[in-house]
Amino acid sequence: xxxxxxxxxxLRADTSPVAPPATFADKLRQTISHALHDNDTTTLExxxxxxxxxxPEILNTVSPYLVVDGAAAAIAFxxxxxxxxxHHRLVGDDGRIGHAEIIIGNSRLMLADExxxxxxxxxxxxxxxxxxFTLAVSxxxxxxxxxxxxxxxxxRPIADQFYGHRQGTLRDAxxxxxxxxxxxxxxxxxxxxxxxxxxxxxxxxxPGATPTSTEPTSFDHQVKxxxxxxxxxxxxxxxDLTKAQTFYGAVLGWTFDDPNNxxxxxxxxxxxxxxxxxxxxxxLYFVVDDIHAAVTRVREMGGTAEEPVFYDSGAAxxxxxxxxxxxxxxxxxxxxxx
Amino acid sequence: xxxxxxxxVSALLQLYDEALPHVYGYLVRRCDSASTAEDxxxxxxxxALDASQTGAEVSVPWLIGTARHKLVDHWRKSGRNQxxxxxxxxxxxxxxxxxxxxxxxxxxDVLLGLLPxxxxxxxxxxxxxxxxxxxxxxxxxxxxxxxxLLMRAKTAYRQAATELTGGTR
Numbered sequence: 001x002x003x004x005x006x007x008x009x010x011l012r013a014d015t016s017p018v019a020p021p022a023t024f025a026d027k028l029r030q031t032i033s034h035a036l037h038d039n040d041t042t043t044l045e046x047x048x049x050x051x052x053x054x055x056p057e058i059l060n061t062v063s064p065y066l067v068v069d070g071a072a073a074a075i076a077f078x079x080x081x082x083x084x085x086x087h088h089r090l091v092g093d094d095g096r097i098g099h100a101e102i103i104i105g106n107s108r109l110m111l112a113d114e115x116x117x118x119x120x121x122x123x124x125x126x127x128x129x130x131x132x133f134t135l136a137v138s139x140x141x142x143x144x145x146x147x148x149x150x151x152x153x154x155x156r157p158i159a160d161q162f163y164g165h166r167q168g169t170l171r172d173a174x175x176x177x178x179x180x181x182x183x184x185x186x187x188x189x190x191x192x193x194x195x196x197x198x199x200x201x202x203x204x205x206x207p208g209a210t211p212t213s214t215e216p217t218s219f220d221h222q223v224k225x226x227x228x229x230x231x232x233x234x235x236x237x238x239x240d241l242t243k244a245q246t247f248y249g250a251v252l253g254w255t256f257d258d259p260n261n262x263x264x265x266x267x268x269x270x271x272x273x274x275x276x277x278x279x280x281x282x283x284l285y286f287v288v289d290d291i292h293a294a295v296t297r298v299r300e301m302g303g304t305a306e307e308p309v310f311y312d313s314g315a316a317x318x319x320x321x322x323x324x325x326x327x328x329x330x331x332x333x334x335x336x337x338x
Numbered sequence: 339x340x341x342x343x344x345x346x347v348s349a350l351l352q353l354y355d356e357a358l359p360h361v362y363g364y365l366v367r368r369c370d371s372a373s374t375a376e377d378x379x380x381x382x383x384x385x386a387l388d389a390s391q392t393g394a395e396v397s398v399p400w401l402i403g404t405a406r407h408k409l410v411d412h413w414r415k416s417g418r419n420q421x422x423x424x425x426x427x428x429x430x431x432x433x434x435x436x437x438x439x440x441x442x443x444x445x446x447d448v449l450l451g452l453l454p455x456x457x458x459x460x461x462x463x464x465x466x467x468x469x470x471x472x473x474x475x476x477x478x479x480x481x482x483x484x485x486x487l488l489m490r491a492k493t494a495y496r497q498a499a500t501e502l503t504g505g506t507r
Contacts, residue, residue, distance in 0.1 A: 006464075008492060010442040013367050013465035017359030020366075024376050025358055028383060032354055035387050 037106060064133065066111040068174035069122040071097035074111065077172055078102055081147035082135060084109075104135065123175025132169070132177035140182040144168045147180065160184060162195040225338050226287045232314075232330045233285035285330040291315045294329045305329070350390050354383060357398045361405050368409055368461050370450050378408045406466065410476050413458040441499040448499045456491035463488055 019025070068074040071089075075097075078084035082104050089100035096113040103109075114122050123129035137143045144158055147170055155177060158168030164187030169179045196203045226232060245256050256263060288294040291308045295317050298305040302322035308315045314333040320326050361382055366375035382405045386396045394400075441448065445465075449457045455477070462473045474484035 005437065007437050007440045008460070008464045008495075009467075010440050011445050011460065011464040012467055015360075016363060018363035018366055019359045020362040020376060020379065021372075024379075028358075028380050029351065029354055031380070032383055032387055033351060035384075036350060 063108050063110060064131070066109060066174075066176055067114055067120045067122045068111055068176070069114050069124050070174060071100060071111055071113040074172070074174050075100060075102060077150055077152075078104065078109075081150040081152060081172075082143070082178075126175075129175055129177055132179055134167075134179045134181050136181055138182060140166050140168065140180050144170065144180045147178065152178070162192075162199055164188075164192055226332055228287060228289055230287045231284060232287045232332055233283075233328070235283040283326070283328055285316060285328040288329050288331060291317055291329055291331050295319075298329070350387065350396070353386075353396060353398075353401075357401050358383075360398055361401050364402055364405050365409065367446070368465065369412075374412065378405060378412060381408050406462070406476065410458060410462075413454040416454045438496075440496070441503060444499065444502055448495060448502055451498045451502070452491065452494050455487065456494045459484065459487050459491045460495060 066074075075084070075086055075089070079086065079102075084102040084104045087101040087103055087108070090098045092098050096115070097111075098115070099110065099112050101108055101110050112120055114120055114125065116125075135143070140158055148154060152170035152172055154168070155171050156167075156169040158166060158180075160166050164184050165181045166184055167179050167181040169177060171177050193203050249255065295305040295308060298317075298319045298321075303319055305317050305319040308317040308329070312333065313336065315331040317329045318326065319329055358379070362375060362379045365378050365382075366372060369375040369378065382401055385404050385408075386401060389400075390396045449460060452460070458477060459473060462468050462476055463470065468476075470484055470488065471481055473488070474481045477484060477487070479487065
């Protein structure tokens with residue numbers, strides 16, 4: 001078979017690339033880009049080399065805009081101190097920079113010279129700044145030292161802060177303040193709460209602090225399609241529930257939600273229950289579309305049927321057929337149906 | 339600072355830009371719809387993202403290999419409801435394939451009309467050109483079972499191709 005030529009070799013597929021629809025390509029690229037950003041643990045220096053390698057991704061929803069009296073010199077400082085990469089600048093005929101964009105790590109910052117007529121006034125002219133920038137790095141000491149060497153002025157020396165960061169603050173020559181910061185390894189959210197209290201603050205969580213988990217927190221019930229006549233549920237009479245769980249766990253791989261209720265959680269269809277007590281029979285629940293109509297039909301055919309009972313899992317009616325065997329009619333609850 | 343052992347952000351996006359048409363091209367030729375190809379393309383790149391963050395070397399061949407696994411999983415899922423039909427087929431005696439030329443013109447249409455496991459076997463063996471033992475690994479079957487499956491799939495293909503082209507062969 002392997003030596004004779006195979007006529008089916010004619011089916012070998014073309015391997016030329018095919019561009020997917022642009023909307024799909026862009027959306028997936030954005031997803032990957034965001035995921036990379038979320039899991040980003042790269043250092044400032046790695047970012048520097050990356051941003052120099054290729055066109056930077058614009059990742060931030062919010063970008064600061066700095067007004068500086070001397071934008072060209074400020075850009076040179078940000079490059080030397082923080083490893084910024086200049087993206088572009090717009091230079092006016094008077095030599096002022098009307099707009100410039102620089103990239104630091106994965107963030108874009110915009111800046112411009114003072115244009116007082118347009119309300120663009122730098123901290124130096126105002127006499128101080130009311131905002132500051134926190135620069136997240138993996139090695140605060142070396143970045144801080146480099147920024148001071150490049151002309152920054154120390155405002156607060158590097159120290160371990162109560163909120164779990166090792167941080168120092170400096171002011172640049174244009175009046176903007178920068179906190180260089182690295183997280184302290186092993187610092188926990190509990191420590192943050194304790195330290196906040198010790199400092200006289202009560203920590204109040206906002207809605208954004210609520211953990212949003214898509215993981216099911218409890219038993220994720222089976223959803224499937226049921227047709228009339230399908231087996232919906234069964235029970236097995238087991239005088240000793242613990243023994244039954246051990247046995248069926250070993251033999252069939254069943255897992256039980258709760259050692260006390262015997263509910264079998266991991267079989268696809270039908271779900272069922274091994275329950276304590278000795279009813280002496282195996283109960284079979286069959287799906288019907290209309291439980292009242294089905295109850296009537298059982299009686300018409302010579303069987304007996306109790307009135308339906310409505311459980312969280314659906315409706316059920318106990319029946320005995322015309323030869324004396326007990327069975328159940330059921331309508332699975334909406335949440336169990338697909 | 340630590341050495342640069344983390345995957346570069348832009349490196350993976352660069353790979354994405356370069357590899358996307360190859361991955362999508364591979365999948366769209368083998369899927370029943372463009373939307374399935376898009377879904378599997380997304381899954382492939384998200385797997386690449388995970389892999390690169392655990393330090394794996396991600397490349398175009400790695401992506402195609404992953405796309406192939408995603409495709410096999412997809413077939414497996416779509417084949418689940420056809421267990422009965424499969425059993426019917428497995429009951430027939432496989433016979434050696436003839437060397438008559440195969441209608442490769444309508445390959446896509448013919449394959450889409452086959453049972454998923456036949457489509458899977460033929461795609462991996464012939465469209466991808468994989469040796470039988472690799473097909474067996476991907477389909478999680480023994481070598482012998484894979485050879486039988488391929489023979490049945492070829493029979494099914496020839497039948498379907500004949501029906502599709504109006505019984506001219």
